[in-house]
Amino acid sequence: MHFILGLLSAVALLAYGVSVTKNTVLRALGSSIDSVINRSLNSSINALGVGLGTTMLVQSSTATSLLVSSFMKKGVLSLGTALVIMLGADLGTAVMVRILTYDLSLLCPLLLTVGTFFYLSSAERPKLRNFGGIALGLGLILLSLSLIVKATQPVLKSNLTYMLMESLTGQIAFSILLGAVFAVICYSSLAAVLLTSLLTSSGSIGPQSAIAVVIGANLGSCLLEIMGAQRQGADAKRVMLGNTIFKLAIALICVPILSLIEKLQQRTIELSEFVLWFHVGFNAIVCLLMFPCVGYVSKLLFVIIPKQPELPDPDAPKHLDKTAYMDPNLALGNAKREVLSIGDYLLSMIVNVGKVLNSEKNSGPDNHTLKSRIRRIASDISDYLSGISCDSDTERKKLKQCLLTSVKISESAQIIQVIEKRLLKIIAVYGSQLSQEDRNSLAKINDCCKKTFEYAMGSFALGGKEAKVSFVESRREFMGLINNYSAARFAIGSVKPGQDSELRFNMSMLEMLEHYRQMSGVFESLSVKSINNVKQSEE
Numbered sequence: 001m002h003f004i005l006g007l008l009s010a011v012a013l014l015a016y017g018v019s020v021t022k023n024t025v026l027r028a029l030g031s032s033i034d035s036v037i038n039r040s041l042n043s044s045i046n047a048l049g050v051g052l053g054t055t056m057l058v059q060s061s062t063a064t065s066l067l068v069s070s071f072m073k074k075g076v077l078s079l080g081t082a083l084v085i086m087l088g089a090d091l092g093t094a095v096m097v098r099i100l101t102y103d104l105s106l107l108c109p110l111l112l113t114v115g116t117f118f119y120l121s122s123a124e125r126p127k128l129r130n131f132g133g134i135a136l137g138l139g140l141i142l143l144s145l146s147l148i149v150k151a152t153q154p155v156l157k158s159n160l161t162y163m164l165m166e167s168l169t170g171q172i173a174f175s176i177l178l179g180a181v182f183a184v185i186c187y188s189s190l191a192a193v194l195l196t197s198l199l200t201s202s203g204s205i206g207p208q209s210a211i212a213v214v215i216g217a218n219l220g221s222c223l224l225e226i227m228g229a230q231r232q233g234a235d236a237k238r239v240m241l242g243n244t245i246f247k248l249a250i251a252l253i254c255v256p257i258l259s260l261i262e263k264l265q266q267r268t269i270e271l272s273e274f275v276l277w278f279h280v281g282f283n284a285i286v287c288l289l290m291f292p293c294v295g296y297v298s299k300l301l302f303v304i305i306p307k308q309p310e311l312p313d314p315d316a317p318k319h320l321d322k323t324a325y326m327d328p329n330l331a332l333g334n335a336k337r338e339v340l341s342i343g344d345y346l347l348s349m350i351v352n353v354g355k356v357l358n359s360e361k362n363s364g365p366d367n368h369t370l371k372s373r374i375r376r377i378a379s380d381i382s383d384y385l386s387g388i389s390c391d392s393d394t395e396r397k398k399l400k401q402c403l404l405t406s407v408k409i410s411e412s413a414q415i416i417q418v419i420e421k422r423l424l425k426i427i428a429v430y431g432s433q434l435s436q437e438d439r440n441s442l443a444k445i446n447d448c449c450k451k452t453f454e455y456a457m458g459s460f461a462l463g464g465k466e467a468k469v470s471f472v473e474s475r476r477e478f479m480g481l482i483n484n485y486s487a488a489r490f491a492i493g494s495v496k497p498g499q500d501s502e503l504r505f506n507m508s509m510l511e512m513l514e515h516y517r518q519m520s521g522v523f524e525s526l527s528v529k530s531i532n533n534v535k536q537s538e539e
Contacts, residue, residue, distance in 0.1 A: 179216020
């Protein structure tokens with residue numbers, strides 16, 4: 001039990017170290033990584049180099065696959081180019097496995113010390129903080145690898161392990177399956193290949209079985225990529241499936257010649273070292289042999305996963321691209337555009353209330369549908385913002401502003417729906433008592449509500465002083481219309497005793513006006529800083 005916990009904790013630390021390195025490199029590169037991937041459009045050789053270099057930087061072929069999927073969604077990359085990038089990405093991962101498994105025991109504490117110092121002491125200096133994050137991530141990777149070695153030593157030396165591994169001799173299919181299981185459990189081909197190398201160094205596993213386990217680890221990493229692509233759309237599925245086909249084809253070539261590969265090992269280096277170099281060589285051969293076949297595989301993938309017309313989902317966010325997490329400013333810009341889009345839905349709800357007042361037919365979505373859409377997208381915005389890592393106070397301020405605005409728009413949608421329900425009830429029950437003059441006054445209040453919200457969103461989008469002043473003036477006008485109508489319509493003594501129906505009608509009207517006042521309060525909370533700034537300038 002102690003061994004299992006130790007191994008799982010070491011693997012978890014490895015995954016976290018890779019994640020820290022990946023996220024920090026992406027944040028440091030920012031939007032410049034877009035231009036790097038764009039260069040892959042020039043030639044297939046460039047695409048191969050981009051995949052190799054990007055993956056060696058971010059320490060994760062999965063991260064590269066997400067970037068590639070994002071570009072494919074935008075229509076920038078073709079499937080063939082994406083497959084070539086992934087060939088380079090897998091080779092980059094294999095090269096980093098070989099580098100990280102050298103004896104770097106002196107480098108590990110240095111990276112951890114320097115990385116932690118710069119990461120914690122440079123909160124307002126993004127470049128130094130990013131340098132510290134990269135060093136810290138690499139240090140965690142090296143530390144986790146040493147912990148994996150330490151955790152597995154007692155088990156590798158046990159007689160039970162020796163007997164189990166001995167049973168793999170000649171069982172090539174089972175060895176491949178074991179390698180795939182290693183990769184899935186460890187969530188990384190790096191840890192799976194390292195474990196195989198340790199097993200060979202202890203003499204627990206033979207050459208052919210060890211090589212078969214490495215082949216299985218490569219196929220297991222493909223399985224992880226396919227699982228991760230399930231929510232990324234058809235383009236990502238084609239890329240991951242194509243990458244699996246490449247590796248599977250080379251695996252089918254390697255299995256019949258395992259005896260020849262074993263003889264090569266016996267004439268060259270120790271088996272524990274050969275396993276690591278075979279991992280690099282396997283991915284290099286995949287690149288060399290599958291590179292000319294990219295076009296044919298692309299056509300096959302479109303047969304397996306055909307193009308289907310995608311109907312736009314109005315409830316789905318349009319701008320929340322998670323690959324923009326690499327650049328906090330870009331991600332915050334995406335969130336801001338999404339907030340403005342749900343603001344447009346709220347404006348449509350206010351317009352629908354005006355149509356009820358003017359007895360006009362509504363040909364678009366009703367307010368219940370729009371409210372549900374706003375609340376769903378506002379929830380998605382909140383989830384998206386939680387994944388953004390802000391490095392400065394300015395970025396944190398923008399994040400809070402986006403979050404507050406989306407929450408307030410969702411709250412406003414609820415109020416608008418209540419206003420509409422109240423109005424429909426008044427028309428149905430007290431239709432004869434609602435005069436044309438009342439309708440005109442309420443229509444003016446509703447139009448001013450719409451205008452005030454437009455100015456509030458303008459202040460949110462632009463932040464200029466002119467937009468803020470316009471918002472404050474419109475809000476004053478909005479409150480003035482509500483108060484003036486309330487004072488004129490519901491003056492003391494206007495309802496005589498015994499007129500219960502009139503009293504209930506007036507109470508319903510007052511409740512509806514109170515909801516409009518709530519809208520004004522929500523608008524004020526949206527731009528409370530804007531109001532304070534304008535008041536200070538007036539003083």
